Amino acid sequence: MNIRIRYIDGHRLKRSIIASAQRILDMQEQLNAINVFPVADGDTGTNMASTMHAIIDSAAASQDGSLSQVCRSIADGALEGSRGNSGAILAQFFSGLADACEGRDRLSSQAFADAVHVAVDRAFEALSNPREGTILTVMQDWAEQLNQQAAIESDYVALLQNALQRAKTSLAETPQKLKVLKKAGVVDAGAQGFVHLLEGLSDFISSGKVAALKAGAHLGERIKGFHLRKAHGTIRFRYCTEFLLEAEALQRATVQEKLKGFGDSLIIVSSGRRWRVHIHTNDPQAVFAQAAQWGAVSKTKIEDMRSQHSAALAHDSEPRIALVTDSTCDLPEETLQRYGVQVVPVQVIMGEKTLLDRVEISTREIYRALKAGQPRISTSQPSPASYLAIYEALAGRFQSIISLHLSGALSGTLNAAQTAARSFAQRIKIEVMDSRTTSVGLGLLVAEAGRLIEQGFNHEDVLRRLRIAIAHSRLYVCIPTLKYLMRSGRLTKSRGLLATLLNVKPIISLDSEGHIIEAGRVIGLNRLWKKTVNLSIRYAEQVVDPRIQIAHALDEKRAEWFRNQIQKFFPGREIPIVEASPALGLHAGIGSIAVAVLGDPARQLQV
Numbered sequence: 001m002n003i004r005i006r007y008i009d010g011h012r013l014k015r016s017i018i019a020s021a022q023r024i025l026d027m028q029e030q031l032n033a034i035n036v037f038p039v040a041d042g043d044t045g046t047n048m049a050s051t052m053h054a055i056i057d058s059a060a061a062s063q064d065g066s067l068s069q070v071c072r073s074i075a076d077g078a079l080e081g082s083r084g085n086s087g088a089i090l091a092q093f094f095s096g097l098a099d100a101c102e103g104r105d106r107l108s109s110q111a112f113a114d115a116v117h118v119a120v121d122r123a124f125e126a127l128s129n130p131r132e133g134t135i136l137t138v139m140q141d142w143a144e145q146l147n148q149q150a151a152i153e154s155d156y157v158a159l160l161q162n163a164l165q166r167a168k169t170s171l172a173e174t175p176q177k178l179k180v181l182k183k184a185g186v187v188d189a190g191a192q193g194f195v196h197l198l199e200g201l202s203d204f205i206s207s208g209k210v211a212a213l214k215a216g217a218h219l220g221e222r223i224k225g226f227h228l229r230k231a232h233g234t235i236r237f238r239y240c241t242e243f244l245l246e247a248e249a250l251q252r253a254t255v256q257e258k259l260k261g262f263g264d265s266l267i268i269v270s271s272g273r274r275w276r277v278h279i280h281t282n283d284p285q286a287v288f289a290q291a292a293q294w295g296a297v298s299k300t301k302i303e304d305m306r307s308q309h310s311a312a313l314a315h316d317s318e319p320r321i322a323l324v325t326d327s328t329c330d331l332p333e334e335t336l337q338r339y340g341v342q343v344v345p346v347q348v349i350m351g352e353k354t355l356l357d358r359v360e361i362s363t364r365e366i367y368r369a370l371k372a373g374q375p376r377i378s379t380s381q382p383s384p385a386s387y388l389a390i391y392e393a394l395a396g397r398f399q400s401i402i403s404l405h406l407s408g409a410l411s412g413t414l415n416a417a418q419t420a421a422r423s424f425a426q427r428i429k430i431e432v433m434d435s436r437t438t439s440v441g442l443g444l445l446v447a448e449a450g451r452l453i454e455q456g457f458n459h460e461d462v463l464r465r466l467r468i469a470i471a472h473s474r475l476y477v478c479i480p481t482l483k484y485l486m487r488s489g490r491l492t493k494s495r496g497l498l499a500t501l502l503n504v505k506p507i508i509s510l511d512s513e514g515h516i517i518e519a520g521r522v523i524g525l526n527r528l529w530k531k532t533v534n535l536s537i538r539y540a541e542q543v544v545d546p547r548i549q550i551a552h553a554l555d556e557k558r559a560e561w562f563r564n565q566i567q568k569f570f571p572g573r574e575i576p577i578v579e580a581s582p583a584l585g586l587h588a589g590i591g592s593i594a595v596a597v598l599g600d601p602a603r604q605l606q607v
Contacts, residue, residue: 012205016204024048036186054080080276083301086194089267095269096123097115113159117147133188171187239305241300245291255277262287262290324390327343367590384420387416440595477594479588507532
């Protein structure tokens, strides 16, 4: 007997959404795999699944089963929990649907088609620059078909099945409307996710069951032979930035006009006084600062799309070893990108605020605040949850993970990584390694690990050579003033004041276990610079084919002097200069210089 359904109420809508969410959850990895627009960061499936999780949680918590209240709960959940472009668009769609269903207990097929029309219009309003060939196109085509069919069909089963076919046709046409999709040989990932949502909806209405549907062959064919590498280099704005804003009497046009200059992919979702904003930008903090002028900013989220893209690229290549470190690692940005290094940010505590190092606040901003005398600036290790998130993102894409971190003797960062790694013992091999160093010392080791992985060494060979590298590395840090060591508590005030009176300048290093040791002390700044250079040169002459790198805390000119002096002994050798991580600079102080030297592990094996 054919099922005929003449209306949809709160109960049916809630269960339909659960079915839709299940379909997206089942397909999220395939959606990640075809994600090339607007940025090839491989997270559309993850973002849509996360958004649907938030929707389900909100709908389930609603005590009122009326259609109007269920719609509002869905919209509220989407507004608070949306992630990424596709999640933000879904949030605006459901917000429009909730407004259209206000005060309604049930909807006929025509009333549903009318409500969807409002929802799609609202979704278009969310984007500052809507594009053809995306989720919006499929939404619009589906809504038009619903409206045409509802005029002649009152049965929801037939209505949804018919409109679903139009949505699938529209999806198949997306590569003809966006060149980046055609070039990659895929459909739009957000549009495919929306079609999966419709499949779950239609399947539930026709069967009454939340089915775990299998991946369609059409998607598998489109993924076949696809490489994200085709989209490499398209990321102009690095950080996917989102936040929730509560503001009174705020106009959408105002938000759009003020924020559009910060980047692209601007999506604005609103529900009364609550706003959800998504933007791709190179300056998340400036975006948050602008939003704070309008009201209370909360639930901020920043994701590094270049790192996500690097991880996605690594999915295509063997031996598929992921490389993870923390933000105390000082390396040139191009080196991090070349090797697809995933960086877990340490926490920077400034007064009452806790910010993510090099994500929510730049190193230079921290040093300027320190130089200006801002009190209570410190760093704290990443939480295990930060590592869990990174490992989870990598577990489905790589065969193993090497997680290399600053000395366990200096911080609990290593322990946090080890705690998180234990949760993955049955899923993927994760080796958490103690570098027994930090800053540019850690940077040279991470670069060496990346080079070995790139050259095709297997997991165990990389680890073996890294252990040799750790044993043949040195870090020298010269400290021009002791006030920062005293301020951080690493040096007692009595000893610090005495040394300052005597103009004593220390050079610190780390021993074989990663503990801080004194490598030397001199009287006066000039002797400090020369002694640090001499120690670095002396060690470099003891190892085979030394690699050298320099970090500075707001003194690039002095760092260049260091490089020139060292290159006199090693002419033609490339010596990168980078800004020292806050974890080093907050203790060593403004003006400190760090020099790291690493002997070539491969050559050491031959000696």
